[in-house]
Amino acid sequence: GENVEQHPSTLSVQEGDSAVxxxxxxxxxxxxxxxxxxxxxxxxxxxxxxxxNVGEKKDQRIAVTLNKTAKHFSLHITExxxxxxxxxxxxxxxxxxxxxxxxxxxTRLMVKP
Amino acid sequence: DADVTQTPRNRITKTGKRIMLExxxxxxxxxxxxxxxxxxxxLRLIYYSFDVKDINKGEISDGYSVSRQAxxxxxxSLESAIPNQTAxxxxxxxxxxxxxxxxxxxGPGTRLTVL
Numbered sequence: 001g002e003n004v005e006q007h008p009s010t011l012s013v014q015e016g017d018s019a020v021x022x023x024x025x026x027x028x029x030x031x032x033x034x035x036x037x038x039x040x041x042x043x044x045x046x047x048x049x050x051x052x053n054v055g056e057k058k059d060q061r062i063a064v065t066l067n068k069t070a071k072h073f074s075l076h077i078t079e080x081x082x083x084x085x086x087x088x089x090x091x092x093x094x095x096x097x098x099x100x101x102x103x104x105x106x107t108r109l110m111v112k113p
Numbered sequence: 114d115a116d117v118t119q120t121p122r123n124r125i126t127k128t129g130k131r132i133m134l135e136x137x138x139x140x141x142x143x144x145x146x147x148x149x150x151x152x153x154x155x156l157r158l159i160y161y162s163f164d165v166k167d168i169n170k171g172e173i174s175d176g177y178s179v180s181r182q183a184x185x186x187x188x189x190s191l192e193s194a195i196p197n198q199t200a201x202x203x204x205x206x207x208x209x210x211x212x213x214x215x216x217x218x219x220g221p222g223t224r225l226t227v228l
Contacts, residue, residue, distance in 0.1 A: 006155070034215065046216050049216070
């Protein structure tokens with residue numbers, strides 16, 4: 001089955017700096033890669049996603065890049081703010097597996113004011 | 114607003130007890146999922162259901178069972194709880210007919226402690 005690895009497990013940045021979280025996946029048939037954000041004590045919520053026919057997608061201060069050849073994808077957050085502090089999860093899925101999501105282990109991002 | 118809810122939100126129980134966690138949704142979604150969250154291990158799929166008559170095992174189904182009582186309800190049971198089932202449990206839903214048919218919507222979670 002699919003295996004998703006996520007690095008780093010913790011990341012501390014100064015407010016205003018950029019943060020990058022990386023994930024690798026094992027199944028070359030995976031074609032959908034979402035990122036979920038989980039604030040302390042809250043439920044995970046989708047923040048951005050990318051499909052395999054696209055190499056990059058941006059939404060304001062967040063962007064996701066995908067390298068299908070290397071089987072890795074990354075979340076980029078620019079101009080970090082304290083409210084970006086949360087746990088971020090990457091995931092992968094493929095259409096012929098019913099779109100089931102396999103999650104990475106999570107990254108705890110701390111933005112210091 | 115359409116939502117996913119879970120009961121109870123917190124539960125402390127003893128080893129060997131039977132526990133049921135309940136999930137309800139008003140989103141009208143056909144697909145429902147149960148995950149457990151452990152530190153450093155992300156979200157791992159326990160069971161999932163694509164409609165009322167469909168139940169499938171996920172990555173870590175041993176020690177758990179589920180019941181899909183209706184489109185809106187999906188319950189997770191621990192027949193004989195053990196301490197390593199202490200975790201945060203999330204229910205989620207998705208709708209294959211929606212614009213983003215992969216997005217999953219999570220409930221608020223149930224924190225279960227098995228002593």
